[in-house]
Amino acid sequence: MIKVKHPIERINLQQEDFLKSMAEKDRDYHSLLFSFGNAAYLYYALPIEPTLEDYDEWLEGLPEDSFKRDMKADGFEFCKNILPFTRYVREKNDIGMDRFIRDKMGEESYSKYKSIFDREN
Known part of the structure; x- marks a missing residue:
């Protein structure tokens, strides 16, 4: 479900457990949030x-x-x-953040995330 994994396995497991505990209708939304957050983490970890x-x-x-x-x-x-x-x-x-995250998430997931995020703000 989570397209971009966190580099720390313990956190991946926590994220997956969280998604499993959610109602089915909310999983895609939170999966996108985790993917975006994990990609941002990777971006800021670049040396x-x-x-x-x-x-x-x-x-x-x-x-x-x-x-x-x-x-x-x-x-x-x-x-x-x-x-x-x-x-x-x-x-x-x-090394642009938006391009880096889009590359990690893939165009479809990134666009979906942006459409949800832009609608909420």
């Missing part, structure tokens, strides 16, 4: 080597608000592990 230059560029592109001030105060070493910055570095290096 990258952010540079100080990446950090400076990223900060420059942030709006002048409390987030930017906090990220400046926290510094490069801290920010090397936060999702917005690591996504910026991946995107900058042509």
Whole structure:
């Protein structure tokens, strides 16, 4: 049911058990959520080597608000592990999250997920 498996087997088993406990009508929806979440997990697990230059560029592109001030105060070493910055570095290096997830899920499942998610928001 879950198209994109989590890299940790224990979590795969928990996800499958959860789906088995659900009403049949809800399984497809939750299976899509797990697939999307697992693909996102894999995306953020891709190895990258952010540079100080990446950090400076990223900060420059942030709006002048409390987030930017906090990220400046926290510094490069801290920010090397936060999702917005690591996504910026991946995107900058042509590793786009949307394309990565679509490739993992397959076009049909990804489109189905997007149609449900877009309708809910």
